[in-house]
Amino acid sequence: MDDVSAEMINRRARGLDRAFEILDFLRIKRQPVRPNEIAQAIGAPRSSVYELVNLMMRQGVLEYRGDDGRVFLGRKLYFLGTAYAEQFDLMRECDKLLAKIAEETRETSQMCLLEGNKYTVAQMKEGIRPFRISSNVGDPVPIPWTASGRLLVGHMSDAEILDFIPPEDFRLPNGHWLDPAVFIAEVRKAKEDGYFTFNSIVETFTHCFAAPVYQADQVCIATLCLVAPKEDGLRNHARYLRSLLDAGADLSSRLGHAGKRHVHSA
Incomplete structure (x- = not known):
């Protein structure tokens, strides 16, 4: 040439x-x-x-x-996006599951992904509440701000996580800095537990739940999430989490993951 x-x-x-x-x-x-x-x-x-x-x-x-x-x-x-969704198993299979989760819990359910080095909501089903407490579909959000972020980087080493996440993304919405070592410890705990929940650091009146969706190579490629008012989320913690974990295991199995179903006890 x-x-x-x-x-x-x-x-x-x-x-x-x-x-x-x-x-x-x-x-x-x-x-x-x-x-x-x-x-x-x-x-x-x-x-x-x-x-x-x-x-x-x-x-x-x-x-x-x-x-x-x-x-x-x-x-x-x-039209390009519609064609993609029709052929992408994750998007196609997730729609009915999100509706089922929203119906069971009456809360907003989401399917979340990594896009580049950010977190984003890819699909969402609104709960029945009259006010909206979730992110817009497609908005990029720093990974450390989210419950899902602890699961989506779980396959990476500590060094890979620090290389992947921009240093400024550890600055939280309230201006405080999250110690990367604390974040990594939460990533490892989430991997061990098979889920992550916390009181949101973006919306202080909400409690966020995230359960992993695995593909055949054991990598968490997405999460199923719930965003609930803090009091309701804590009061119904076991029931909400069980709904997510069951749906996540179901979706993972459809994508070829052969892992054991996670059992959570309240």
């Missing part, structure tokens, strides 16, 4: 990386934005952002919103 061809391939790769950076920015922003504002936010040349935005507009990946030049995610992404 000559130098000209290699440079062309590198330019295309950089352009593709930039295009995904634009899409991720809009997903997190969750509102239409002008291309020049996108360029400023992601630290990219305006010319390249405008070029990529126009390309994605032609493909239906982005769409105009309003008459002032703002753009947002396009409907083609919805």
Whole structure:
């Protein structure tokens, strides 16, 4: 391959990386934005952002919103996401289980994943409460802030965990710092117990439950979660946890995990 061809391939790769950076920015922003504002936010040349935005507009990946030049995610992404969900066993199998958990507990149930080095809610079924106490689907959250985070990094070594989680993510919402050694100890305890629950450090009036979903290679690829008012969560702790653990074991077995069902005693 000559130098000209290699440079062309590198330019295309950089352009593709930039295009995904634009899409991720809009997903997190969750509102239409002008291309020049996108360029400023992601630290990219305006010319390249405008070029990529126009390309994605032609493909239906982005769409105009309003008459002032703002753009947002396009409907083609919805169809791509639908096709993905239909073929991805975890997403397809999880929907009914989340509905079952929400019905059994009357609380908000979630399926959570790692996206890069952040935690995110991938699916959710609302409970019957009139107020909402859960994260938005798709919002990136620092791993140490979450109950699920203690399970999702359980297959990593201590050094791998510290390399994986950005140091600033150990700064909690109240401004205090979580000692990484304390976090790692909680990760090991969660792995041993087969679940993790705690009073939320993001929403101080809630109690969070997380149970692992394993694939065949023994790696926790997702968690099933409940977010409940603190008093209700503590009062119904054993029942809520049992509902999650049963659902997590069921989903894990469908994904090829041959581990033993975890038995929890109150």
